[in-house]
Each structure stands twice: as C-alpha cells, then as structure tokens.
Amino acid sequence: MTVTEFDSYRPPEPPRKRRRGGKGRRRGAGGADGSREMPMVPEPEFTSYYGRPVVKAPPWENPIAVYFVLGGVAGGSSLLALGAQLADLPELRRNSRISAVAAAGVGAIALVTDLGRPERFLNMLRTIKLTSPMSLGSWILAAFSTGAGVAAVSEVDRMTDCRAPLGPLRKVLRAAEHPAGVVAAVFAAPLAAYTAVLLSDTAVPTWNAAREDLPFVFVSSAALASGGLGIITTSVSQARPARALAVLGAAGDLVATQVMERRMDPVAAEPLHEGGPGQTLRWSRRLVAVGGLGALLGGGNRIVAAASGAALLAGSALTRFGVLHAGLNSAADPRYTIEPQKRRLAARRRAGITHDSITTAG
Amino acid sequence: MRQLTEAPDHIAHHEHPRKGFFTDTSICIGCKACEVACKEWNRNPHDSAFELLESSYDNTGSLGADTWRHVAFVEQSGQQIEQARESGRALVSLGMPGIGPPASRPSSAAPGIVPSDTASSDTTPPDTPEFRWLMSSDVCKHCTNAGCLDVCPTGALFRTEFGTVVVQDDVCNGCGTCVAGCPFGVIERRSDGIVAPKTERDFTPGEQAATRNVGVAQKCTLCYDRMVDDQTPACAQACPTTSIKYGDREEMVATARQRVAELQTQGMSEARLYGANDFDGVGGTGSVFLLLDEPEVYGLPPDPRVPTADLPQMFKRAGIAAAGMLAATAVAFVAGGRR
Amino acid sequence: MARFSFLEWPVIRQLRSSDSLGRGEAVTSQRTREIAPRTATADRVVQSVCPYCAVGCGQRVFVKDGKVVQIEGDPDSPISRGRLCPKGAASEQLVNAPGRQTRLLYRAPRATEWQHLDLDTAIDMIADRFIAARRRGWQDTDEHGRRLRRTMGIAALGGATLDNEENYLIKKLFTAAGAVQIENQARI
C-alpha cells in the first residue's frame, strides 16, 4: 500500500479478505519470492499461476482430526476389549468396551459436524463404493459401532446392576455380547487404518506422497492411544496388555514416521516439518516418546501410568492434527503439487516412458 | 485386487457418445462470456469480494464452487515465449502419440475453422516476439478416471450417460472428500455465499435470490440438464470466437489434433494439447485444451494422476498395517499376560 | 428423494445392475433422472435482441409464470450465430437484477432522502413542469426578429438503448413542443 499525506483523510481500509491463494505473483523461472517464503529449500525451478494453488484442500477442519484420533482410540480399545474378553480381564474389558463405543460415538459426531449438510449424514450408507475410502470407512464405522455398541450396552447394564427394564432382551444381550465384541474387533483395525487411506487417496500432495506408510503411522498411533487410554482407565493389575500395546504402538509410531518421511518425495514431505504442523508433529513425537518410555518403565505406578497414558493420547492426537494440517498446507501452495509432478514426469521421460503424459504435441 | 479405475471404454455405458469440450486457447479473446453464461445458467452465486485479485484481468481467481468456467490471463515477456517454444519443441522431439500433421485433413472436422485458402505456405512464426498475453478458459476436465467421482461416498457424484461427471445436489452431504480427490483443484464445497439472501424469490427484478446448494460440492456439470435436451452447454454456446467447442469427445480430440498440427506448421511450436492422451494419469480428459505454454503456467498440474490408480496398493498397505495392529495386540496380551 | 424404497436403495441397485462400483446409473436420484432444462420447461420463448452493443446479437428469452428465467444467444441469428459476450450473457441478470429499482422515487427540493411517489402523480407533476418550463424558456424570434419558435427551458439526453419507435415519439413530441435541446449517446 502506497502512502501519501492524504491518506489520513480517508476512512481506514478494511483488512483485505484474501479468498485463496498466496500473496503476490510468482511467475516465471526462478520463483525468487518463492524462495523467500521457503528459506530451507534450494532455489526452485517452478512456475505457477500467480502462486495460486493447483489442487484444492478439502474443507476439513479440526473435527476431522478429532475423528481420526477417536477412531483410532475406538479401534484399539475394542481390540483390547476382545483380548481382555479372551484373557478374562473384566475390568480392562469393561473399560475398553466403553471407551471404544464412547470414542466411536464422539468421533462420529465430529465427523458429522464437519459435513456441509450434516442432516444428510445417512447418505453415507446410500451406496457401497469400493473406490471410496470414505464410503468403506462409513460402513466400517457402522459395523464397528453396532458391535461395540451391543458389547458396551451389556457392560453398562451390568454396571447398573441390571436395573434397566430389558426383560427377555437381557438374555439376548448377554448372548450377543461376546460375538458383538468379536465383530467390533474385526472392524477395529480397519477403522484405525482406513483413515490413512482416506487421506492418501487424494490429490493433496503430502498425504498422497505418504500413501505407502501412512497406514502404519496411523495404526501405531491408534495402538498407542488406546493403550494409553487403557492404562489411564484401568487399574495397574489389569492394564498390563494395554501398557504393552502402548509401548509397541509408540515404538511403531516413531519408526513408521521416520520410514514414511524418508520414503516420501522430499518436497512433498516438507510441510511435515514446517510451520505449525511441523511443530505439532515434533511435539507429537516427543510426547509419544515420553509416554512410551513412561509406560514401559513406570507403568507399574498408577500415577506415572496415567501421566504416560495422557502423554500418549496427546501425542496421538497431535500426530493426526499435524498430518491433517501439513496436508492442507501442501495443497495451498502450488509448489508442492507442481514440483514433484514435474520431477516425476521428467524422470519417466528420461527412462524413455513418453506415452503417458497429459501434455502432448499432437 | 482388481483394477478400480475406469477404462476409457467403460465410459460409454450407454448408447450416447461421450461428450466433451475442446478449448482452443489460441483464439480465446478473454472476454469471460463463458464465465457469465455459466453462472447465469447454473444460477451460481457471484464469487468475489469485489476487489482486484492482482492477476492481470483475472478477478475470479480460479475454478471453484461458484466459478465453473475461469479465464486465466498471463502476461509474458519474450524470454518466456522463447521458453514456451523450446518446451513445445521438446515435446515434439519426444515422439509422443499423434505427432505431426494428420496425413490428410478431414474436411468435416473443426467447426468454425474454415480451411485456409490463402495462407498456404506461410511457415514463419507470427511476430509477437516481445510480449504476449495468454488467455485460457479453464473448466472441469470430466476425466476418464475421475478422482472426485471415485472417492465420493454417497453416490452424489456420478458418471452420466454422456460420460461426464456430475454432482447430484440433492444427494451430496458435503463431506468434502471429492475436493481432495480432484488432481485439478476443480470441485469445491460451496460456502455460505457472500451476499446474504434477502428473500427466497427467484427471477424477480429487485430481489436477491437465495444462494442455492450451500454446503454441497459444486462444479461444472457440462450443463447436464441442457445436454439431456440436446442443447449445447451455456459456455460453449456463448463463446464468441468458438474458442470453446463442444461435441462428441472423439471429434473434439480430432479437431484438437488438427488444430495443433496447423499451428505447429505455422511455426508456433509452443502449441500443445492437454488431456488428449488416454494413457495419461487420468485416462484422458473429457475437456481437451490447446495450450501455448506449459500447463502450470495456466495453473494446471503438469502430471496429474488419479489417486484411485494407487488405491489397490494403498488398501494392501492398510491391510498389512491393520494386520500388524492385530498382531501387536496379540503380542501385547501375550507379553502382558505372561506375568 | 421420495419415500425410501428398499429396491431403489442404491446398494441394492448396485448389486442388481452392471454398475457394481456405484459410479453411474446405480446411484442416480429420482430428481437426476427427471432433470430437464428450464429452457424446455418454460411457458414460452420469444426472440429478442441484445441491449448492450450495436452488433445486434440475437437473443432468446424464456419466460415461465410471467418471469424471465433465461436469456441466451439465438443460434438462428445470422449476425451472432447464437453467441454472446459477457454482457449479453448477463442479460437475464440485467432484467432480474437485485439492484433494479421497480418503484418510482422522488426527491423534493433540498430533501436529503428519496420518497415514494405514485406513478400517476409523478407523470402529472412532470407534465405541469414541462408546460411551465416550456413557457419560461420560450423564444419566439431571435435578436434579428427571425422566427425561432422554440423553447430552451427543457433539455433531454437519451441513451442509445432506446427503440426506434421510442426515439421517434420523443423526437416528435419534443419537436412539436419546440424543445430543441435533445441529444443522445451518439455524441457522448
């Protein structure tokens, strides 16, 4: 904005509403101001249309991340519940069943709030689309919730000393309880893993580039979170499997994240390190490491265990938030779309593969 | 796992031939009639805070929920023109499919292009070496392998009998997955609009009609509603110079190939096609473009790939991960139960 | 969508049809299957001409329930062959513009705001003022006594989007009234 002595006579300008796109123009070879904004990267060879994004970020906000976290917690918890059911650890079973259904319920609500037309959430079950992770996920969530729900209702009924007037239904409920727990557990791992595919099966550069390993990060994160929740809710004596799961999950998470980032296109991986999401993910790793160690070493102490569990839950949450926002950021900057694409196109051409370019001379 | 992407021949699942656009940016005059005609027909809300967008004469920015045709304006210097010519020549030398002028020019093709009767052998490049102003009307690509369609969980997006991809406003619940699924950044969820509706009245002078389809994913329908009545899409009908052509996709591709060959013969080596190749990452597009520079100059991705192509592999990896989670739980119980 | 019918549930239709992946006919809604353009459902269509520039592009105006629901290029026109520029393409919005005034407004001398006025009253007021201004500005002869027979008290400036018939009546009325100061966009 240029300034003159006369500007004081003018009403103040309202702040500019930027609808989309980065500021300023970034055209031509060199992209000098591109490098100004991203000092960590060597001078990129990159042209774009006034710095506007090529792909669009989905309208997903924090509720979606909450859903991812809770979906993971729900899945892991119902696995713990099944294990406890089989290993006869009633407290762990009860807590895990209730955790599973609560997480799934709250997660589903978060998912619905993020819809543009929440009143139409039932349309998610309108069709079964094998090509749509969201569709499959909806069915998985539905099936999982049914199983986990029945199992949890039975637990709640027991906790309330069978005061609910269920009549003959109680018998059915008790009979269905264990099979329902199995059903929930069958859909548990898919529930924890599909969200990674949901993100990766997009044109959002960072998510798509992470497609090989993101499921591992997500299931690890789910495992450590549900384990963490388990050691918070359950007394030390029955929480040992949860502790073990938390430790395994934490280890897996740290390893999978490293592997994932190393195997990604370096440019597409950049948003995972930078800005808010980078910060979030660094904290996530710290919390996971601390929580994992705490669970491993101090899990015998209820206080330490609870603190470790909380750290793990927070770490897991930060992972999802970090990944979500890193992806959204990668969509907002055309560089993350254009550069990797140009590179892979050039690589294919160098390898003599020239038949599959969208740009053709004729 | 079976291949999940559509093959080009799957698309003709009805008796109708596949329809598409050919947008010839070399004759676009940047008038934006397509943008207005589109909005007017589809009753899309206007898409602006009424401020200059700092991008030449482009003040609508990009395709989105409300703007389904978007005209890009790019001002280029002589050096950039030379680079464009260079990259065009590089394309030719790669030996891509369909290189070179067609052996004989089919006289039926190219509506609006009358075979030359004067410029027979003029092969010198046109002289605007110092500066040029590119204009190009972008639109939904109506891909053979449409990312948005594949990831839509509700069936709101569907493949029409004309091979186009359309959102059903009454089905979509606005989950937004399609927005992420599109490699071209075309589809978008409509937000509340900029002007709050005064009334619900439509087509009434002096009254602001309500914004429709808020919260629903929106994009070009290739005027599906007009198409079922055998009418031309609004943008193509309005286009003053026939920069936007509409017809059977096969014919559009043929016209495009003929036109690009013609321009190359005239020395415009920067001319190239975008989306005419059925082997590309999205299986070819229903909307084919003739560009005069690299696609990213116009805001188009240089090597788009439908995410669904990798979906089987992703499912596989997710399956392994899920199995790993099961195994880890088992281990946890085994380890945790040991004491 | 109408009432839920199990057989019409797209999941079932997916299984019943070849569209097992749910990308086509299996997932259409009833509204989609019945879609029709408003150009086809209009009560009538009349041929018109674009009001913006002098190229004279043909337009088709679609009317439903007395309202203009669509204006598009007339492919029959040998002048425009159905094409329109952005302004021509916005003609429907011109007619139905949200900012269009449909009521007469009056601003009294020294007033700071508009007030509404009845159309009939307004025309009467204008007729009275016309006659008064005509008399006040009347010039029977020039300074040499040569006949002028005109008034300089009334002037008019017209746009060039008026019909020939309108221009004709205006010129006829003004000339008969002796009002010569009449101009249009042609000289602006």
Add this chain to the structure above:
Amino acid sequence: MANADCIVIQGSNMAECHPVGYQWVTEAKARGAKVIHVDPRFTRTSAVADRHVPIRAGSDIVLLGALINHVLSNELWFKEYVVAYTNAATIVNEDFRDTEDLDGLFSGYDPETGEYDLESWAYSRREHDASGTEAGSGTTDPDDHEHREDDAHADDYEHGADTSERAAGHQYGSGGPPIEHPEFESDPTLQHPRTVFQILKRHYSRYTPEMVRDACGISVEDFDYLARTITENSGRERTTCFAYAVGWTQHTTGAQFIRAASILQLLLGNMGRPGGGIMALRGHASIQGSTDIPTLFNLLPGYLPMPRVGMDSLEDYLDSVSSRTQKGYWAHADAYTISLLKAWWGDAAQADNDWAYSYLPRLNGAHGTYQTVMSMLDDEVDGYFVFGQNPAVGSAHGRMQRLGMAHLKWLVVRDFSLIETATWWKDGPEIASGELRTEDIETEVFFMPAATHVEKAGTFTQTQRLLQWRHQATTPPGDCQSELHFFYELGRRIRSRLAESTDERDRPLLDLMWDYPTDEHGDPDPEAVLAEINGTHLTGPQAGRPLSSYTEMKPDGSTAGGCWIYSGVYADGINHAANRRPGHEQGPNAPEWGWAWPSNRRILYNRASADPEGRPWSERKKFVWWDEEKQQWTGQDVPDFPVDRAPGSPSDPRAGGAAGLAGDDPFIMQADGKGWLFAPKGMVDGPLPTHYEAQESPVDNPLYTQQQSPARITFPRTDNLSAPSANAAGVGVYPCIFTTYRLTEHHTAGGMSRWLPYLSELQPEMFCEVSPELAAERGLEPYGWATIISPRAAIEAKVLVTERMRTLTVGGRPVHQVGLPYHWGVGGEAFVTGDAANDLLGITLDPNVQIQESKVGSCDIRPGRRPHGAELLALIADYQTRAGLTPETSNERVTDPGTSGAVGGPAAPGTANAAGIPGTPAAPDTPGTETEREG
C-alpha cells in the same frame, strides 16, 4: 470482413468491445488473413492479432498519411480503380492552398471565427457550366460491404458557404450539401498539378516512416511491416479491411482520422468490395437507430436537417437540403420532408400552410449536450430528461455535468437502477468535496424505473443498418415503464392540459398526431408507431396501404411517413424487422433476417466490386457484376445501383436523382458518384486529413507550426481549463498522456453492468494501466493506489503495472501513457464504485460532428490515494497554479509561431490564393462519424 485478406484494427479494441463481432475476424485469421492491431495499448485484441503496433494516442493521421505517401510514392495504388471510381483526376480550384504552403492551415481560414471559408477548396468547373460556385459534395461512406460491416449512415458535411453555425453532423443528411448536376475539369492522366492526385501527393510528401517514428513512436520496422502487409493484400485479388471505433472519433480531428483511412482504402481499391472497406464499430444497441431517427438537436428523422433560422418557407428549407437535379436519391428530399410533416401533423399539414412547416422550431446555433450543460450552469434550462444514460459518469467533464444538474429546477432520470445521475445530490463527488450541500440543492429529482429490453417490443438498428424487432417477453414489473409508454402518456397529458389553449405556440402540440392504439395498461402499440415511421398512402387507390419503399413517397401530401429511409420495413403491412428466417437457411447476406435500410439492402456501393466494364475485378473477389445476357446487374447481393444501368452508359447531365448516375458511378449516394480522395466540401476543418496535435499534448506538432486543429471548437472557461501544450511553459506539470477506454466486462458508464454482480466481479475496481518504466519513475506500486491529476480533476485508481503499456519515444523523448477505463462512478448504490475517469476530461469538440476529445488528455500521476474534501480542490488548484493555467491556455486558435518558430501567424485565408490549382470535385467518403463513447 470474414472475406478480408488483411484486417487492420486501429482506433478500436474490437475483441474487447465487440466480442461477438470479432468472430468474423477470428474466421478470417483462421483462413490465413493477417490481423494487425494499431493501438496505444496492448489489449485483448492485440493478444489475438498477428502483430500489435503501439502508437501514441492521437497521432493516427501521421501513420495513415505515411501509408498514403508510401502507396503513392511507390506506385502501389490500384490505378484502374482509382481513375474510374475516385475523384483523383478532378482538378481543384486554383485558389486552393495546402497546409504545406501555409504551415498547417488551408486556404480560407478566418482567425477571428476559427472557421474556414470553403470556397477555395472547390473543384474547378468547365467553362460552359457557369451555374455557380456550388461545388459538389456528397457524402456517405463507400464503406465497405460484405455483410455486416458497413456503417452506412453517412455523414456530416457542411455547406461550404455557411459555416457560421457549425451544428455538427448531419447538417445535410446523407445527401450532403445540394449540388447541381456538375461537370468539372479533370485530367485522367493525373499529371495536372492541380489534380486531386497531385495535391494528395504533395500534401503527404512529408509523412514519412521517419516522421511516423518521431510522431507516433512506431519503429520504422513496424511501419514497414504494416505498409508491406496492407499493400500486399490489396489489389484485384486481395482486399484489406480497416476497422475503427471511437478510438478515432473521439478526437478533435476524429472525422479526419476516418477520412484518412478512406483515402488509403480508395487508393488501394478496397472500397465497395468484399473483404474491404472501413468498418465502423458502434457501441450501443441502437446507436445507429438513434441517429437514423435522431434524438439529436440538429436532425429530423432520416438525416433531414432541422430547419435553421432564416429558412422561413419550406422551399427555403428544401433548397438547402438538395437540388432536384443532383445525382442520386437525395434529389427527392421534398417528398421525404412532406411525408414526415404529414405523419406528424396529419390534416393540419396542407399545401396551403406549407405542410405545417412553420410548426418546426428553428436552430441558430449548436445545442449539443455540452452546450446544454453550459446553459444549465447559466440557469437557462429548467427541466432535464435523462433516459438510459448516465452523464454524471459517462460524459466528459463529469464535474461540470453534475454541477449543471444542480442548477436545474427538475430532473427526470429514467433507468433500471439508481445510477449516479440520479443520486449525485446525495453522494456525488461534489457533496464529498463540499462544493455542494444536499440541503442547498433545489433540484427536484424524479427517478422513474424503466422497462428492460424484454419488457417491451420494438426495433433496434444495429451497426450495419439492420432493424431487428424484439418481441415483448413479459410485462414491466412495479412502476417500470417503457420510454414509449411514458412519453406517450406525457404527451397525452400535456395535450389535455393545453386543450383549451388558443395560444398559437401550442398549435403544433394540439395538432400533433398522437393517437396510438394502446393495450389494457395504456401502453401504446409499438408496431403502430413502426407503421407510422414506415409511412402510408393517404389518398388515391392505395389509400391506407403501407408504403413499400421510399420511392413511393410523394411531395403532394398523398403519402405520410415518419422516416423515409425506414420506408419499406412495414411494406404490405408486414413487420419485416421481425423477419426471422434462421441464418443457416440463407446465404451469407441473410436477407430474410430483420430488415436493413435502405430497401433491405445489406451492402452499399457494391458496384465498385466490379471494374468499369462491369466484370468482377477478380474471380476470387467477385461479388456484383453486369450480366450481359440479361442486361442487368447481378451477383451475390442486391446490387446497390440502378439494376439496368449498363457499364459505360453516360451520365445525363440534365437528369437528377438516380437517373443522373453514369454506368460507372458506384458511390450512388454521393453527389458526383465518385469516391472522394479530396473533400471540396463537407469537412469544415480541411479537405484533406492533416495531423494536428490533440487539444492537450505534451508533444510539439512535428509537421507544422500549427499545434492543434485550427477549426476545433473550444470552450475557454475557468471550469474547463486545458493543460499547456508542447513547448509552452508549465507543460511539465501534466507530463503524461492519458487515454480512456472501455472493458469487455462493463458497459459504458456502468448503468447496465455495475449493478450486476456477475459483471461487477469480473472488473471490480477502478484501475489505471501504466508501463513498468512509468511505475519505476513515479514509485507506483503494483496494485497500490495512484492519483491521476488533470487540469479539471483528480481521481484515484489501483495501479496495474504492465508491459502492455509502452513508454513510447516521441521526438526523441519518452512519452508515458496512462490507460484509464471509465466505467466506475462515485455513489452508493452500485455493486462496485470508484472514481470516474471522465471527470478528468475537458470539453473540446470536433467541428464536424461535435464529438468530444476523450481519447487523449494530459495528466500527472503520483502514488497514493487522492485527498478528500477541500484538500482535493486545493490539490487540483495547486497543479493549475503551477502550470499557470488560464482559460486561454491551449485554446488559441492559431499557434503563435513565436512559441514554435516556423511560419507566420494566422495565415490569412483567402489572401494567398493566387497560384492556380484548378479544382475539381472530389469525393471523400467518411463513414459514420457520430459515435458514442467507445463503440
């Protein structure tokens, strides 16, 4: 146009302003035609042209003159065509002196009045034909043809003997000044020094490529390209077409710009032939119609002039219109006039009262809109009707317009929305600056909502004279009314109030034919009005039957007809304007779509598409030719010529009208049937186009001492100051040139676009376009604010820094140009508002057509927003003081040689008339000169 081999678009931004018309250029280019765009800015037209040639705004005649010189000196002209069809061989009066002789003035100039006496420009007559000095003139543009490109309405030529009332265009209607059927001296060898051809050669001899480089800023290389392309694409086999719009007309020498192109096109043989000609691109739906049936002060329908003071009888009047023995169809003006009077006053118009001729008011001066505004400021005007126009934004010098309206007693604004002309009393710039206070403004304002084009039926006449009927789609909402309805109703009420009057002055109103059938809403039937315009037989066997052509009009009161040129549109009682046979079912001329005047003829002067013997010039360009067997003209269009007049048949010197045309006089509306290279009459500012600088120009006229057009109309007033020119002191205060223009996305002053969100969003803010050099020099930030200051106003705009604007080197100095679209206005009602570029403009007019100079002016530009309130006025005043402006600045008629050297002062006209160059009638052709803002 689609048939052209080369298209030069100059003074027009065709792709932006006429996108749909541009389809024909696109087609021609696809066929291989070269398209060259000559314009100060690189526009969207340039983007799709083969070449853009940047030119300094207002220097077009230098370029065109240099092209003429190139063609003449390199023997590239089309000899057969030029000799046969133009006045090249005609010999001019020996008293004639050229600008080369008088350093920028022609002979006959009177420095007192600033006007020319045209006598010395006349053709030299043969001895035996001593009927007077009345030289021929005629007019019309042999403009090109081929579907949709001629702009046929002809033009504005003044009567040579009387230039005291320069009432702008159409003084003489299409027929031009009357002339007896003349015989003039000529020399077919073109060698006589006073032949038009030789005069032309001398006149343009100093218009060289180097001059073009220095005056226009066009490189010699670009000039060579242009000259080569045009000449290579002209001749028997090929044709070149020029297209122009208001980029040419809105100059003090606008009409001469067009003449210059016509001369070039005649020399190259591109007139009257397919793919040739000059195409005028007009801006508004019925701008053509509103000059045919004019709401213009100086014309009656059909280009009949308004009577002027002193024309006391119908005979006086008719004598001034035409001579009964002149060639062509204008000879029958008496029939047209009497039919008009019968249409208006019916039975009150009788032979014994001169057909009520006395009812018509008389003119004694110009009463154009700018003169009217000045009358308003003098409180001479009480009431003002503004319909479908937004002068507060769209007219030059917007401030003067708004202040003028504040002096009115009442104002009626009829439009779709609350345009700035309706709201200036509330939120106009003068309210903001404190010059006006709403509470003090006495003006009563009536805002009347208008009906849109679909809510009423009627005809528009488009740029190629084609009338097209619009059917009514729906009824107007609320209080909305058509102009037809309103003025009909107003007339009805005025008549009823005066019904008892015995005052003689009210007779014309009371006797007026004002009964039209109405519908249930009281809306008159537009078809009845069209029928009246068409005309009817009043008596005789055909009484009551509509006229089928103007040839049926009689001067005896037996026919009535409101506009002779439109006669035939309602032939046989059928509304031919509503003809709608689809274009694809017809040939390229589509005769069954709408109706073109005259007589549904689509193309004018197509006789010139054949050689003098009547054979096509070439097979490739054949169009209309003489069929020996049938002994008639035939071809792809209705021949615009007496159909049985054989080539070579001589002109009958005694016969007037069409009968007087020779077999090789293609330009049938011209008084001598020839295309005019030299205009002995008709142009009041010179018989040949001559380069003068604009009213405001920081550049010294490189050709003559005379800086500006000596015949331009100036208004030296303190509220209409001009910037210093050329070498005058203070020129550096306003060092840049600004030019105003239009964008595709908006419509003139925005009344039909800034209220539409879809159009507003496409160009939401007022901006100015500057070159990177200027931005760097002045510290203008891209997309920041800049203030542009002219001697009249200061406005602010966002800055678009772009290489599309070139800093040109003129006379060795860089000249910066600032581009300003003029669609925005200050007010509160539109979706988008902004400062109005037209406020910067002053009022200086072309003497031929009274169109203002709005394509070029002087300004300064500086970063930042403009001040508000009194500070704004102080800023403007500060600049004025620094530049030392007075009303006289740049308004001297004849440039004082002291300021620029060279020849002596006011070249006394008529004094230097000794040397003889016998004149011969020549015929220029000037296409439609009245044009609106950006067309």
